[in-house]
Amino acid sequence: MQITGDMAGNGDLYIAGMDEGGGGFPHNDTNLIFKSTDGGASWTNTYTGSPFPGPGVCSSGYFAGMFSTNGCYWRHEGWGEPAAYNGIVHLVYSQHGAGSDPGDVYYIRSTDGGVTFGAPLLLNTDATTRPQWQANLSVSPAGTLLATWYDARESTDSDCQYGNPASPCYRMWSRKSNDNGLNWLPDDSLSDVVSPLPAQPDPGIQPTYAGDYDYGSAILTRHVTSWTDGRVAISGTSQQDAFTDRELVGFAVTNTDPACGSLITGTAPTQFVVNLSDAVVTNTVDATDFTVNGTPADNVSISNGDTTLTFTFNTSPAIQGSNTMHIPAGAFLRASDNQPVFEFLCDFRYGTTQLMVTDTDPPVGGTFTPPAPGTYDYLVNLNMAADPSSVQDSDLQLSGNTGATVTGHTLENGDTTIHFTLHMDFGGTLTASIAAGAITDQFGNPGAAFSGNYTVEGPTPCLWSSGPDLPFAGTRFVGVFFPGNGKFYAMGGRDVNNIEFTHPFEYDPGSNSWTTKAATYPDNHVNNMACSVLNDSGTDYIYCAGGSEFTGQTTSGHVFRYDPVADSITTVPSNWPPGDNGTLPGGFTVFNNKLYTLGGFDIPNGSGTNQIWEFTPNPAGWMLKGATLPFPLGYIPTTTIGNLIYTGGGVDITGGVLTDTNHAFIYDPGADSISITTDIPDATSNTRAVNFCNLMYVLGGNFNAPTNEVQIYDPVSGTWSVGTPFAIAGRNFAADTDGTNNIWKAGGYDSGLAIIASMEIFHCDVSPCGGPTPTPTATPTVTPTPTPSVTPTVTPPPPTPTPRPTPTPRPRPTPHPRPTP
Missing domain, CATH: 2.60.40.1220 (Immunoglobulin-like)
Known part of the structure; x- marks a missing residue:
């Protein structure tokens, strides 16, 4: 695509485009013109031409080539260049000639601002079948046009020899119009020698590339153009060098006052100043040589070394709207050689006042x-x-x-x-x-x-606020959002007396209230469970696996499911194997309607585990995966984003002592592989991670010093940031999200390790998620083997970064005193 502006200064812009018909050779091209009248803010496709055969003799990948030498050389599709002056739009381009002629240069002209074009004019008039290609075009403020192109009509070789200084190939030829494209002088050579076909030895440049984008330009007195020339040889090979030349415009009007394309307001003008490129023969000038809207001037004066003509009217000829200034071709002569002046024709506008905005x-x-x-x-x-x-x-x-x-x-x-x-x-x-x-x-x-x-005015920003208290203070819950009814559930947990709850608690966002449900858990091993929504035969349930009871410090591998719609609980006969052997689930999440547990707390041995288990609801069953965590951990904040499972934090358990860590992993359930990613900045555990707008939000936590910090991981960039903190620092609360507008947390331990009933809700009136984002994927990697003396390598996931909403950075929460566990 090539862009140009109207040289009359009216602000119109034009783009010449080309539909290349799929490229290669042979192919068809179609010219297109796009126009902007508002400085490029908006564009309209004003013209689409008829298809024509593109130039060339061979295919050079997507492009056509003008010479078959060197495996198809000098790629070209037929592109040309546009030009415009005073609403007249011009375009030159190349197309395949008749028979074996590889290319000819054509010109088309529009008199209605690029909407319609006249019949194409063949600019090269040779009788050979040698190629003409890569034309450029310029228009001067005097309305003269110069088209220039590569032309091999003088070459005696049927196919020019690549880089051979002894094989003349092409010369630059031009053709000129002195009346804005209405008539054209004969075509003639522009450059002074016939150039060899230069080679392309530069290893940093595409080997079939030569010339191209040789734009022509013009100023008040001359046209200028440039081209690729091979006349200079280095080490016996013709090289590509840039050459330039010029063509004088001739005797012409250079500018006027009022200027072409301008708007004049106030009193209608009676005096018009015309500046010339050269001195005029004074006795050839007459007042009637200059007209406005067909009305001739009454007087003329000559000044500035006979280069300025001032025409005066007794009464202004201007009308509100468009006005046309005109000097006919040959009206007066140039002093140096008696050359007649070119025709001058351009418009200006007049109004008593300019249209403008007064207020809004x-x-x-x-x-x-x-x-x-x-x-x-x-x-x-x-x-x-x-x-x-x-x-x-x-x-x-x-x-x-x-x-x-x-x-x-x-x-x-x-x-x-x-x-x-x-x-x-x-x-x-x-x-x-x-x-x-x-x-x-x-x-x-x-x-x-x-x-x-x-x-x-914007919506209320996303923020945390207080919700209604739970029916009872409690901790060691699992929070689950149930999409089927839009409600949030606190599953399991125990009260301030360390007595396990026997019924689920339901929060209804519509009524902003809690309800104790009637359904009863199958036993009291309901602390620290792994719970999420799975579908069985078209019905969604909340499945829970594993868990412990406080008094005996024992665990269970039980699996049950809760139907929030029917308010019923059913035991699933497929226990989580580690739970029956004294282990609590570590992190948990759902991918592809399967529940995954990552790591865990082996209570009898006082240690963490590194196993990954997968549960399928129908037929119900567990599978131990081949991948293992790089480090054995318990109480791991875990969530699924796209096709990957992410973790941030987790507790190291050695000899029964729990220590928060900064570890962060990415597990690919499809490939059954795990990798290490950027550490979470502040060590944490005993809390949930949730997927909010395709970002992992790790909510507070920290076993020894619970915080109110929200740490956010971007899986695309592999980086962490800090989000809006909640008010009540805590851990082991029930928490989950709807993924777009809300995060709920309720109960848990506060910073003083008191068991509380308080609820907080993170709410966004307008979801910050925006449009769809790419699904993060990971390249399968070998499962790392932990070695105490080796620092784990940070491996960010590979997806291409895309813009995402970034949480507003907040001050980090003040560390809390380390309480007694």
């Missing part, structure tokens, strides 16, 4: 309410009526607020108010802008640019 509602600096997300009215008041046909939704550009859109507009109050409808999803700042010329008045005159800054 809400006012600039004001606030859009109520809190986002929502749809909002935005009124733009103007100083005069706008042309309704010029107003589009895209004229209003919104920035500074992610995802803010304009959804519609109407004109009100005699077309002096534009009533836009906006949609914003987030609070924060908003900048609303209208580019100069995007909207016009009733005469077609462009409006002034406008920009205003506003505030969008």
Whole structure:
């Protein structure tokens, strides 16, 4: 794609694109033109041409090649270059010639701003079948055009010899138009020698690449162009060098006052200044040589060394709207050689006042309410009526607020108010802008640019707040969110007298209240269980495995399931094997409708375990996995994100002494492999990790000094951050999340190791999750074997990072005094 602006200065931009038809050779190309009238803020596809055969003789991967030598050399698809002056749009490009002719250069012209184009004009007039390719084009402020291209018509080789200085191949040829593309002079050579086909010996450059993007440009008095030339040989091989040359414009108008494309406001002008590229023969100038809207001037004066003509009208010829200034070709002559002046034709606009924004509602600096997300009215008041046909939704550009859109507009109050409808999803700042010329008045005159800054009221930020107390103070619960009814359950646990609970507790977010359920646990081994939601035959249940009772300090491998809808508990005849041998589950989570336990606490031996077990609900059964934890741990915060299981923390148990750790692992259940990732910053255990917006939130914990800290792990970047802390430091509370808007925690031990009933809820009015994010995946790795003398290698997971909501950093909680366990 190539971009250009209208040299008349009216602000219009054009992009020439090409549909390359899949590339290669042979292939068909299609030209496309895109236009912007608002400084590039928005674009319209104004033109799509008919397909034509692309140039070339061979395939060079995706590209076509212009020469078969060196395995298909000088890749090219037919690209050219656009140019524009005073609303006339030009394009040059290459296409395959007739028969065996590899390429010809064509020109097309549009007189309606790039909407329609005339028939293609063949610019090269040779009678050979040698290639012409890679054209460029420039237009001067005088309206002259120069097209230049690579041309092999003078080559005697049927296929130019790669890098051979003795094999002439191509010369740069050009063709010029002095009247903005209406007529063309004969094509002629531009460069002074026929160049060999240069080689591409640079190892850092694609070996089939030569030339390309040889843009032409123009200034007031000359056209300039450049190209790849092989006339200079090094070590007997022609090299690619950049050469340049110029073509003088000729005798022409260089600029005017009023300027082409400008808007004049206030008093209608009666004096017009025309500056010339060269001195004029004064006696060839007449006042009637210059007209505005067909009306000739009444007087003319000559100044500045005979290079400035000032035409004066007794009465202004300007009208509100568009006005055309014209000097016919040959109206007067250049002093140096009597060359006639080129035709001059361009427009300016006149209005008594420029269309502009006077005020808005809400006012600039004001606030859009109520809190986002929502749809909002935005009124733009103007100083005069706008042309309704010029107003589009895209004229209003919104920035500074992610995802803010304009959804519609109407004109009100005699077309002096534009009533836009906006949609914003987030609070924060908003900048609303209208580019100069995007909207016009009733005469077609462009409006002034406008920009205003506003505030969008946002939703209440995500925060922790108090919830209702549990029916009884308790600890060693398991929290489970049940999606089927949207309620949160505290399963198992024991009270302040260390007596185990016999019924589940249910929290209803709708009524903000707790209920003690009727269903009864099968036994009292309900401390420190592993509980999660699994589906059996289309019905969701809360499955619980393992657990202990306080008085005898014994464990059980029992498995039961709770149906929250029916409020019933059923024993599942498939015990967790380690539980029947004195071990408590460590971390636990669900993946692919299977419950996984990681590690555990072997109570009789006073040690941690490193086993990973997998439970399938139907048929119910357990499988010991081949992978093991790099370090034996208990009470491990664990959760599933995507296809991987993540941990952060866990307690080392040696000789019955519990010590919090910073370990963090990634287990891939599909590959049955485990790896070590970035350590959690603050050691912790005896708490839950939850998946909130595809991030792992580790909630408080710490066996000896419970905290209120929330540590957050991003599985894509493999990094940790600190989230919003909750109020009551604690561990062994019931906790879970709905994954998007809420995290619940209830009960547990507080910082003084008192058993409490307090509940806290982390709530987001608007979920910070945003759009879908990539599923983290891991490359299978060999399970590490722990060696005391070796520091574990940090292995972040491999997915490509993508933007995610980042929790606001908070001060770390003050460490609490170390209590007696």
